[in-house]
Amino acid sequence: MDIITLGGRDELCLKETASAIADINDSVLQLSQAMLETMHEGKGVGLAGPQVGFVKRIFVTHAQGDQDRVFINPDIIQTSLETVTYEEGCLSIPGVYAEVVRPAGIVIQGWNEKGRPFKLTAEGILARIIQHEYDHLRGVLFLDRINEKRRERILKSYGRKIKSL
Numbered sequence: 001m002d003i004i005t006l007g008g009r010d011e012l013c014l015k016e017t018a019s020a021i022a023d024i025n026d027s028v029l030q031l032s033q034a035m036l037e038t039m040h041e042g043k044g045v046g047l048a049g050p051q052v053g054f055v056k057r058i059f060v061t062h063a064q065g066d067q068d069r070v071f072i073n074p075d076i077i078q079t080s081l082e083t084v085t086y087e088e089g090c091l092s093i094p095g096v097y098a099e100v101v102r103p104a105g106i107v108i109q110g111w112n113e114k115g116r117p118f119k120l121t122a123e124g125i126l127a128r129i130i131q132h133e134y135d136h137l138r139g140v141l142f143l144d145r146i147n148e149k150r151r152e153r154i155l156k157s158y159g160r161k162i163k164s165l
């Protein structure tokens with residue numbers, strides 16, 4: 001297993017699989033608001049629970065031109081066959097960007113910031129952000145989605161190291 005050394009800290013919880021939130025109560029909804037604030041402070045477009053040490057199935061997004069969104073216990077239930085390549089970065093791997101191929105569109109269901117169930121069809125940048133954040137719930141980083149040689153080259157170019165566990 002490879003982990004990425006981030007500023008001297010090994011972000012092990014980023015490699016864990018998040019568990020479902022058993023009770024979507026007020027404290028969970030408050031946490032989702034705090035995550036939105038943290039995301040905006042970091043000028044990010046998405047933030048997942050494991051990135052803030054809360055290894056549960058929750059993430060938030062803010063795609064350009066879109067509203068703030070909260071996804072609790074989300075499930076991607078459909079992905080398009082069409083794929084697109086887009087450059088991604090991550091608040092947990094600051095300053096590193098790489099092009100990643102993913103489905104162009106998705107259908108996702110989950111519970112929102114009010115604790116109500118919803119289903120959403122997304123494409124474009126929102127679909128991209130959702131898939132990136134959804135990966136965080138499974139311990140997958142965007143750099144895991146590109147081949148090893150390219151990943152090493154990219155990290156080297158950014159002066160980062162990959163360390164094997």
Ligand SMILES: [Zn+2]
Pocket residue numbers: 089090091092132133136
């Ligand atoms: Zn990320």
